[in-house]
Amino acid sequence: MSRMRYHKCLTVALALATLLCLDAYIRWSPLGEPDPVPLPLATTPAPPTTPAPPLPLHHSLQILANMVPRADAYWNRQLHQRLEELGGGNGTSASAGTAASLGVPDWAAYPEPLQRFVSHGARRHYPLLLEPSRPCPPDGPFLLLAIKSAPGAFAERQAVRQSWGQAGAGVRTVFLLGAPDGDGDTPDISGLVAWESRAHGDVLAWGFQDAFFNLTLKGLLFLGWAGAHCPGARFVLLGDDDVFVNTPRLLQLLAGLGPGPVYAGHVMAGAWPVRAPGSKYYVPESFYAGPYPAYAGGGGYVFSGALLGPLQVLAGLLPPFPIDDVFAGLCFRALGVAARPHPGFRTFDIAPSDRASPCAHRALLLVHRRQPPETLRLWRQVRDPQLQC
Ligand SMILES: *[C@@H]1O[C@H](CO)[C@@H](O)[C@H](O)[C@H]1NC(C)=O
Numbered sequence: 466m467s468r469m470r471y472h473k474c475l476t477v478a479l480a481l482a483t484l485l486c487l488d489a490y491i492r493w494s495p496l497g498e499p500d501p502v503p504l505p506l507a508t509t510p511a512p513p514t515t516p517a518p519p520l521p522l523h524h525s526l527q528i529l530a531n532m533v534p535r536a537d538a539y540w541n542r543q544l545h546q547r548l549e550e551l552g553g554g555n556g557t558s559a560s561a562g563t564a565a566s567l568g569v570p571d572w573a574a575y576p577e578p579l580q581r582f583v584s585h586g587a588r589r590h591y592p593l594l595l596e597p598s599r600p601c602p603p604d605g606p607f608l609l610l611a612i613k614s615a616p617g618a619f620a621e622r623q624a625v626r627q628s629w630g631q632a633g634a635g636v637r638t639v640f641l642l643g644a645p646d647g648d649g650d651t652p653d654i655s656g657l658v659a660w661e662s663r664a665h666g667d668v669l670a671w672g673f674q675d676a677f678f679n680l681t682l683k684g685l686l687f688l689g690w691a692g693a694h695c696p697g698a699r700f701v702l703l704g705d706d707d708v709f710v711n712t713p714r715l716l717q718l719l720a721g722l723g724p725g726p727v728y729a730g731h732v733m734a735g736a737w738p739v740r741a742p743g744s745k746y747y748v749p750e751s752f753y754a755g756p757y758p759a760y761a762g763g764g765g766y767v768f769s770g771a772l773l774g775p776l777q778v779l780a781g782l783l784p785p786f787p788i789d790d791v792f793a794g795l796c797f798r799a800l801g802v803a804a805r806p807h808p809g810f811r812t813f814d815i816a817p818s819d820r821a822s823p824c825a826h827r828a829l830l831l832v833h834r835r836q837p838p839e840t841l842r843l844w845r846q847v848r849d850p851q852l853q854c
């Protein structure tokens with residue numbers, strides 16, 4: 466081979482190699498467009514002996530009987546007593562003495578909201594005061610956004626309507642409210658909420674006091690409504706009105722999922738009750754003993770609409786637990802549906818330096834918490850085709 470030809474060959478080979486490298490760089494560069502293929506949810510394979518979820522009721526009750534310690538704490542006793550009544554215990558019935566003494570030794574030291582929860586927690590039928598004007602389509606929506614909101618949070622709801630919760634193809638938003646008519650300490654805003662409901666047709670309100678320890682009740686009432694009026698929803702996002710949801714990205718991810726039941730979000734695994742009396746989440750030893758099941762943070766999680774019915778049946782049979790996302794985790798676990806973590810759900814927010822960054826938000830699915838003006842700004846920026854990340 467002449468020197469000349471050798472040089473030509475080398476030049477051609479180098480050019481080819483450069484092109485290949487460039488191509489690979491464009492494909493894989495973190496500076497290019499973000500990967501359009503949604504990240505798969507980290508799958509937690511079920512043990513091979515477990516039947517396909519949701520499990521038959523007796524199986525769910527058995528799981529609960531084995532999962533919740535038979536301790537002398539109020540809720541543990543309530544649950545096991547309930548399981549005995551339902552025939553879901555494992556045969557060794559709770560001792561009569563334990564079941565009979567439903568008192569709580571340190572009751573006087575319970576924070577007032579927890580006392581109110583214990584006193585009123587058993588009641589689960591409250592009148593529906595306001596409901597959406599339009600029914601759900603028979604085989605939809607693809608995604609039902611069910612947003613827990615306090616009656617007075619008008620600006621939060623309006624920000625959701627004008628941003629990530631706006632009606633779109635396959636998306637329907639409903640807001641879940643307690644009673645707007647005040648109770649001595651809070652003003653009566655029922656006229657305003659009724660007006661809002663007429664104007665937007667997306668409000669569900671029930672006649673119970675909207676309080677943190679009534680969120681489990683709100684969830685139960687929502688399950689009842691959704692099972693009757695929105696049973697065709699493919700997926701449900703149950704979340705707060707102060708989160709930012711990247712709805713297009715979430716839709717893309719959900720569309721790529723297989724047919725099995727889904728329960729996914731920011732998963733807390735191996736959590737224990739908060740035992741610090743000053744905390745909003747305080748649960749005394751005498752109320753609940755044992756660890757929590759793996760659960761998805763209540764700021765926002767997503768689940769299959771096919772689970773609405775089984776959840777309603779199961780949750781309706783159990784004594785409600787004051788912390789709604791823990792209670793939900795327990796129910797999903799009993800139905801045999803594992804909580805699947807996804808790093809795009811950030812219910813504890815992201816690094817402070819990224820909190821105003823549209824690029825950081827474009828990569829997420831849900832983040833807690835954002836004020837209404839931040840939500841509107843982020844929504845505009847994240848969807849801006851000019852946005853360079
Ligand atoms: C039934 O419950 C008892 C009391 O908690 C426990 O000791 C036992 O291991 C359980 N048996 C089964 C089969 O789960």
Ligand SMILES: *[C@@H]1O[C@H](CO)[C@@H](O)[C@H](O)[C@H]1NC(C)=O
Pocket residue numbers: 578579581582585672673674675676677678679
């Ligand atoms: C929940 O609502 C009921 C009905 O309004 C009320 O009696 C109860 O005190 C509320 N629970 C809490 C923990 O505030």
